[in-house]
Amino acid sequence: MNTRRKYLATGALVAALSCIGLSPLTAQAQMVMKAADVHPAGYSTVVAVENMGKKAEAATNGRITFKSFPGGVLGDEKAMIEQTQVGAIQILRTSLGTVGPVVPEVNVFNLPFMFRDEAHLNAVIDGEIGQEMLDKISASPARMVALAWTVGGSRSLYTKKPVRNPDDLKGQKIRMMGNPLFVDTMNAMGGNGISMGYGEVFTALQTGVIDGAENNEPSLYTSNHFGAGAKYYTQTRHLMIPEIIVMSKVTWDKLSAEDQAMFKKLGREAQMEQRQLWNESVAESTQKLKDAGVEFIEIDTQPFYAATAPVRAKYGEKYADLIKRIEAVK
Numbered sequence: 001m002n003t004r005r006k007y008l009a010t011g012a013l014v015a016a017l018s019c020i021g022l023s024p025l026t027a028q029a030q031m032v033m034k035a036a037d038v039h040p041a042g043y044s045t046v047v048a049v050e051n052m053g054k055k056a057e058a059a060t061n062g063r064i065t066f067k068s069f070p071g072g073v074l075g076d077e078k079a080m081i082e083q084t085q086v087g088a089i090q091i092l093r094t095s096l097g098t099v100g101p102v103v104p105e106v107n108v109f110n111l112p113f114m115f116r117d118e119a120h121l122n123a124v125i126d127g128e129i130g131q132e133m134l135d136k137i138s139a140s141p142a143r144m145v146a147l148a149w150t151v152g153g154s155r156s157l158y159t160k161k162p163v164r165n166p167d168d169l170k171g172q173k174i175r176m177m178g179n180p181l182f183v184d185t186m187n188a189m190g191g192n193g194i195s196m197g198y199g200e201v202f203t204a205l206q207t208g209v210i211d212g213a214e215n216n217e218p219s220l221y222t223s224n225h226f227g228a229g230a231k232y233y234t235q236t237r238h239l240m241i242p243e244i245i246v247m248s249k250v251t252w253d254k255l256s257a258e259d260q261a262m263f264k265k266l267g268r269e270a271q272m273e274q275r276q277l278w279n280e281s282v283a284e285s286t287q288k289l290k291d292a293g294v295e296f297i298e299i300d301t302q303p304f305y306a307a308t309a310p311v312r313a314k315y316g317e318k319y320a321d322l323i324k325r326i327e328a329v330k
């Protein structure tokens, strides 16, 4: 095209855009991103992601907006990961537990008793190792770009009968997240691990398909699993699993470099905001669980730690160097 014809063509485009009410500057495609989570509206992760969407909307003058799909309405985490991979979901907040089967490296963070405490875990994900892991997920063939971490505290057992040691778990069917590593973990802890989606746990408890499950306080409270009979909450703290906010690679590839940089920045902000909301929600849900009659059982976790040594050996061997670096984080 010569210059004059190019000029005329541009003029025609501007005219056409003004006719349909768009200025040439906002002519980049409008994007409504579906943001999904298994947790209900109001949960710390859902709120942090919704706020991320509001900031993106403000920064792009409404060109990019989020539509929130909380409460697992788009499926369980495994199904949502699959939808994210093909671009049917654009933003997903998911546990790293369910990411393990698609990005095996993340299983280092999914090992039982991997972190000394939550402060240790937070220091790891906020620092260099955390960034490396996000980058590994993004560079893997999983077609998800990892933007930020969220936290889920520590997971402890809840059952219909009180549990104080590995022997008490004999014969008890305990729901675990969909990852063979967790089934092995529960079997090593003395019970029978059964993998199942989060949304099925309530009915499974009610009908006796399972005898218990394991999770953090806000999840136990909002899922009402204690209302299905699992009223004994044994403080095993056997798993401390970080969680992530990812964008579908299909969506990421459509964004300009500026938009991508914006999402990285907003991701980091969401990470810090969720941390604050999380701490508040742990305190609040602990109180509400106690008020509802859930019995918190403090135990010596050492026998469970010892019992899960073979799981750490089996799944951690390949990542021995990384584990040493994680252990060295203060």
Ligand code: GTR
Binding pocket: 038, 077, 093, 094, 095, 097, 098, 152, 177, 197, 198, 215, 216, 219, 243
């Ligand atoms: C929650 C976690 C969810 C989901 C759920 C589960 O703690 O935040 O992402 O993994 O546990 O047990 O399935």
